[in-house]
Amino acid sequence: MDFSIIIPLYNRPQEIDELLESLTKQTVKNFDVIVVEDGSDIKSEKIIKKYSNQLDVKYFFKENSGPGTTRNFGAQLSSKEYFIFFDSDCIIPENYMEIVSKRLERQYTDCFGGPDAAMSSFSDVQKAISYAMTSVLSTGGIRGASEKAGKFHPRSFNMGFSKAVFLKTGGYSTMRFGEDIDMTLRILENGFSSQLIKEAFVYHKRRTDFKKFFRQVFNSGCARINLYLRHKNSLKLVHFLPACFFLGENFCVLAAIVSAFVFKNFYAPIICLSPLLLFMLIVFADSKRKNSLKVALLSIKAVFVQLSAYGAGFLKAVFNGLILKKGDTTGFVKNFYK
Numbered sequence: 306m307d308f309s310i311i312i313p314l315y316n317r318p319q320e321i322d323e324l325l326e327s328l329t330k331q332t333v334k335n336f337d338v339i340v341v342e343d344g345s346d347i348k349s350e351k352i353i354k355k356y357s358n359q360l361d362v363k364y365f366f367k368e369n370s371g372p373g374t375t376r377n378f379g380a381q382l383s384s385k386e387y388f389i390f391f392d393s394d395c396i397i398p399e400n401y402m403e404i405v406s407k408r409l410e411r412q413y414t415d416c417f418g419g420p421d422a423a424m425s426s427f428s429d430v431q432k433a434i435s436y437a438m439t440s441v442l443s444t445g446g447i448r449g450a451s452e453k454a455g456k457f458h459p460r461s462f463n464m465g466f467s468k469a470v471f472l473k474t475g476g477y478s479t480m481r482f483g484e485d486i487d488m489t490l491r492i493l494e495n496g497f498s499s500q501l502i503k504e505a506f507v508y509h510k511r512r513t514d515f516k517k518f519f520r521q522v523f524n525s526g527c528a529r530i531n532l533y534l535r536h537k538n539s540l541k542l543v544h545f546l547p548a549c550f551f552l553g554e555n556f557c558v559l560a561a562i563v564s565a566f567v568f569k570n571f572y573a574p575i576i577c578l579s580p581l582l583l584f585m586l587i588v589f590a591d592s593k594r595k596n597s598l599k600v601a602l603l604s605i606k607a608v609f610v611q612l613s614a615y616g617a618g619f620l621k622a623v624f625n626g627l628i629l630k631k632g633d634t635t636g637f638v639k640n641f642y643k
Contacts, residue, residue, distance in 0.1 A: 306406060308336040308465070310389045311379035313372045315342070318349040320393040320510070325352075329359045330399040333406060336389070337361040339379040344369025372461065373477030373484035380471050388471065392462040396424065396508040404505045405465065416466040416492050416499035418459020421509035433603035434511055434518055436592050437611040440604075443588075444611075457501040461485035462509055470497055482636065483528025490536045515606065519614040524636035526618025530626045531633045544619070551616025554609075557581050 310328065314321055321340060328338060338360050340353055344367065353364045367378055380388050389405070391397065405417070423435035437443050459465075461477075464485065474491045477484050492499060513521065526547065533540045557578055564573035575582075585605050592604035622634035 306335065306387060306409060307385050308387050308389050308402070308405075309379070309383035309385040310336050310338045310391060311376055311383065312338065312340045312391050312393055313343055313375035313379070314340055314345065314349060314393050315369070315372075316345045316347045317393045318347055318352050321349050322352050322355075323396055323510075324391065324393060325356045325360060325362065327397040327399070329356065331397070331402045332400050333403045335406060336402060337363065337383075337385065339382055340364050341375050341379045342366045343372070343375040371479065371481050371484075373481075373488075374479060376461070377471075377476035380468075380476055383468075386468050387465060388468070389465040390461050390463075391507065392509070394510040395421075395462055396510065398506065398508070401505055401507070405502060408500075408502050408505070412500065414500045415470050415497040416459060416464075416489065417502050417505070418457060418465070418489075418499065419463045419502050419505035419507065421463060422506050424508045424510075427508075427510060429597070429600050429603055430514065430607075431511055432596055432600045433592075433607040434513065434515075434611075435509065436596065436600070436604045437607035438509075438511075440588075440591065440608070442591060443608045457499050458486055458489040459499060459501075461488070463505070463507045464489075466492060466497075470495075473497075480528070480531065482524040483532050486528070486532055486539075487535060490532070490539055494536070515610055518607070519610050520637040522611050522614035523618035526615040526620075527622040527634045527636040529615075529619055530622030534626060534633065547612045547616035548619045548623075549616070550612040551620065554581060554613060 312321065312324065325338070328336075340349070340362065342348060342350070342365065348366070350364055350366070353362055356362050363382070365378070365382065367375065376390055387409075405419075409417070421435065421439060423432045427435070461484070470492055473495050474488070477488050478491075480487055489499060511518075529540070529544050557580055561574035561577040564577050567573070588605050588608050589601050593601035596604065618634075618636055621636075625631045625634040
């Protein structure tokens with residue numbers, strides 16, 4: 306089976322350089338590469354040409370329209386029967402294509418996805434954010450760590466589907482955030498099957514900081530209700546947990562402040578904050594098993610940002626979209642990586 310690897314790109318020359326370099330090291334070469342630059346101010350054409358002798362790579366430039374429609378643009382240009390989509394901030398392990406090829410030959414599905422991980426060379430903040438985005442403690446295992454949360458919904462940083470899927474569904478929607486989940490939901494609704502290939506992971510670099518991370522995850526929280534408005538069966542109990550955390554966190558902090566004035570002692574605020582302190586300890590201990598002491602400490606902040614931001618975005622969308630009936634909720638409009 307041959308594949309087209311499709312990569313949307315926006316102002317990321319260093320990222321695409323690292324990604325293409327990793328693709329040159331694949332143990333099997335049964336793929337071409339289509340890079341679609343989505344109206345970038347900083348173009349990467351020269352960098353991509355550097356790999357023309359090592360990869361079957363094609364470069365296209367289009368006006369900015371967002372990641373979903375940019376992926377569709379690449380799919381329309383492909384002559385292959387199966388597409389794989391990577392985000393530009395990914396680095397691909399050298400046996401990725403071999404693993405995917407063998408699995409699909411043995412157990413074919415029209416859609417698949419894999420998890421993400423952090424490389425040892427990533428910064429401590431990147432490792433902490435990677436922990437927050439992959440840990441069962443913060444995401445409930447729905448991003449590739451586990452299949453127990455229901456039918457697996459691949460994410461576009463590491464996702465593949467057949468041309469048959471593309472032709473029947475029309476590809477990604479114009480949603481700015483949550484477009485990958487919308488795509489996987491429509492894939493399943495159209496009778497196709499998906500699978501998680503846990504061994505087919507990618508290193509997801511996420512060039513971000515905690516402020517940008519908050520904006521990103523806030524948008525994801527908004528997108529979950531926007532998705533519910535399109536797919537009524539998509540909302541699960543696990544999706545409410547960050548909102549519960551956000552409300553509980555604020556209640557604990559408010560109770561600690563009030564108790565400090567009422568009881569005028571050290572112990573009352575500590576008792577009020579004890580659930581949060583216990584959760585911090587659990588996150589620290591879990592992250593420390595896999596990371597350094599500094600990353601484990603940063604993981605506490607990353608998990609709290611992840612849960613609080615998602616919960617706040619979710620609640621905003623519930624109020625705007627479900628109570629006020631305003632339709633889709635907009636989060637942070639500006640590109641959070643810009």
